Amino acid sequence: MSEFLTVQVGQCGNQIGSDFWPLVLQEHGVRIQKDYSKSPNTHKSIQSQDKLLEAFHSFFWNPHGSWENNLNTFADLEKLKIKARAVCIDMEDSVVARFRTGQLRNLFDNKCLLTNYPGSGNNWAEGFYTHGNEYRERITNILRQSVEKCDQLHGFLCMFSLGGGTGSGLGSATLNILEDNFPHIERFVTCVYPAGNEDVITAPYNVVLATRELTEHASCVFPVDNKALLEICSSLKSSRDSQGIAGYIAKCKPFQDMNSIVVNMLLHLTSGSRFPGSLNVDMNEIYTNMVPFPNLHYISSSLSPLMFPTSNTSIFTGKPIKPDDLFSCAWMRDNQLLKVNPLGGTVLGATVVGRGSISMTDMLRNTDRFRNKVKFAPWSCNNSIKIGLCSVPPPGLTASVLSLVNTSNMSSLFKDVAQKFNKLYKRKAHTHHYLQVPGFENEDFVESFESLLKVEEEYSHITKMDTKIIPRLELL
Ligand SMILES: Nc1nc2c(ncn2[C@@H]2O[C@H](COP(=O)(O)OP(=O)(O)OP(=O)(O)O)[C@@H](O)[C@H]2O)c(=O)[nH]1
Numbered sequence: 470m471s472e473f474l475t476v477q478v479g480q481c482g483n484q485i486g487s488d489f490w491p492l493v494l495q496e497h498g499v500r501i502q503k504d505y506s507k508s509p510n511t512h513k514s515i516q517s518q519d520k521l522l523e524a525f526h527s528f529f530w531n532p533h534g535s536w537e538n539n540l541n542t543f544a545d546l547e548k549l550k551i552k553a554r555a556v557c558i559d560m561e562d563s564v565v566a567r568f569r570t571g572q573l574r575n576l577f578d579n580k581c582l583l584t585n586y587p588g589s590g591n592n593w594a595e596g597f598y599t600h601g602n603e604y605r606e607r608i609t610n611i612l613r614q615s616v617e618k619c620d621q622l623h624g625f626l627c628m629f630s631l632g633g634g635t636g637s638g639l640g641s642a643t644l645n646i647l648e649d650n651f652p653h654i655e656r657f658v659t660c661v662y663p664a665g666n667e668d669v670i671t672a673p674y675n676v677v678l679a680t681r682e683l684t685e686h687a688s689c690v691f692p693v694d695n696k697a698l699l700e701i702c703s704s705l706k707s708s709r710d711s712q713g714i715a716g717y718i719a720k721c722k723p724f725q726d727m728n729s730i731v732v733n734m735l736l737h738l739t740s741g742s743r744f745p746g747s748l749n750v751d752m753n754e755i756y757t758n759m760v761p762f763p764n765l766h767y768i769s770s771s772l773s774p775l776m777f778p779t780s781n782t783s784i785f786t787g788k789p790i791k792p793d794d795l796f797s798c799a800w801m802r803d804n805q806l807l808k809v810n811p812l813g814g815t816v817l818g819a820t821v822v823g824r825g826s827i828s829m830t831d832m833l834r835n836t837d838r839f840r841n842k843v844k845f846a847p848w849s850c851n852n853s854i855k856i857g858l859c860s861v862p863p864p865g866l867t868a869s870v871l872s873l874v875n876t877s878n879m880s881s882l883f884k885d886v887a888q889k890f891n892k893l894y895k896r897k898a899h900t901h902h903y904l905q906v907p908g909f910e911n912e913d914f915v916e917s918f919e920s921l922l923k924v925e926e927e928y929s930h931i932t933k934m935d936t937k938i939i940p941r942l943e944l945l
Pocket residue numbers: 478479480481482484485560587588589590591592630631632633634635636637661662663664668669672695698724725727728
């Protein structure tokens with residue numbers, strides 16, 4: 470089984486992380502609550518103990534080496550001093566402090582938690598140059614120590630937002646450190662694009678500066694955007710509420726709900742590398758099949774059923790879930806974790822991973838339906854779609870589907886980002902905050918913007934390619 474190391478940077482990255490670990494434990498059949506009698510371990514009683522135990526070292530390491538069969542409760546993990554394979558970095562202390570003192574405190578290795586005060590002030594340059602230079606050595610050492618604890622490290626799972634300063638700036642710097650020190654280990658990034666009606670005025674700068682780093686240094690990016698996540702969550706929670714999204718935000722803790730959707734996507738994405746299945750699809754296979762050219766590595770993702778793990782409510786609640794409906798929902802525009810239409814453009818690569826009771830027949834029938842709806846890139850042989858079947862469903866479900874599409878429509882994301890950047894940059898508003906940071910130059914703005922336009926053009930170019938019938942080569 471493959472191992473993954475999560476690298477959580479900034480407030481958003483660590484908040485996603487704080488939702489990630491309880492759900493990983495739940496998925497591996499470990500109960501967290503103190504009063505265990507109140508929460509029967511249904512997932513574990515349904516799934517074979519061996520399957521869940523074998524998968525354990527994907528996300529955890531055990532200083533004693535031996536894995537016992539009785540990892541039923543969090544106390545069992547504490548007894549064995551089992552730790553999460555996690556590196557948590559933030560330049561302020563509020564979120565990471567909760568890892569130090571919260572209910573799961575013994576899960577985190579204190580040596581892998583790195584904080585400072587008071588943050589990067591929503592400034593990519595502070596995160597990338599100031600903190601990146603200051604902490605380069607410490608981050609390198611933490612990463613080295615964490616990697617040494619792995620036998621079969623498969624990839625880094627990096628999580629951060631692009632709107633603030635630490636996640637976007639120091640997250641980018643960390644990506645560079647990973648590439649320099651571990652060039653052969655894939656760097657998978659889940660990054661959060663801002664919603665648009667921003668709480669951070671300088672977000673367009675941070676997004677453009679960080680996107681260049683993602684293009685140059687990530688292996689594969691699974692972007693999500695807060696607008697799409699907010700709409701999904703509000704429709705899940707308050708579809709009967711006349712106030713819509715505003716009503717939902719007023720009543721709930723939206724980030725927690727939004728993050729749980731992202732976490733479910735990450736768990737589904739890595740499920741084939743962790744659990745057995747009749748058609749296993751590993752993360753490196755996803756990467757090979759989905760990324761035809763190095764720069765075009767941005768993947769739109771969607772899950773079905775979309776649900777909040779804590780409440781187990783989804784649009785299918787109370788109804789039997791038909792496999793075909795699960796697939797249809799996964800390909801719906803409104804269910805994408807990013808505001809792009811996966812069926813509208815040209816498909817550069819597609820993967821579908823079914824978990825639980827999805828059969829091969831269901832999979833083939835539905836991927837055929839998908840094939841008939843979309844246009845594939847001209848080089849695609851027989852419009853191929855990578856498929857995976859993992860036998861362990863997410864807790865509380867019998868089946869689920871993850872759709873991944875690398876689509877030329879990704880250009881719309883970059884167009885939108887460029888527009889917002891231009892609005893600020895043409896008046897040079899707020900640029901002095903960046904230019905006063907040692908190491909940052911106006912060239913950073915210019916080159917990052919050019920890099921963004923290049924990716925946007927490369928994606929747009931695919932749409933314009935014709936499917937030409939190339940005659941077979943004749944032997945001379
Ligand atoms: N989905 C989601 N978005 C978040 C979360 N926390 C912050 N954001 C978004 O992330 C952006 C701000 O980035 P943060 O992660 O707060 O900033 P940071 O990386 O800590 O950087 P600084 O605070 O500037 O040092 C904004 O667009 C927020 O809306 C979260 O938990 N979930």
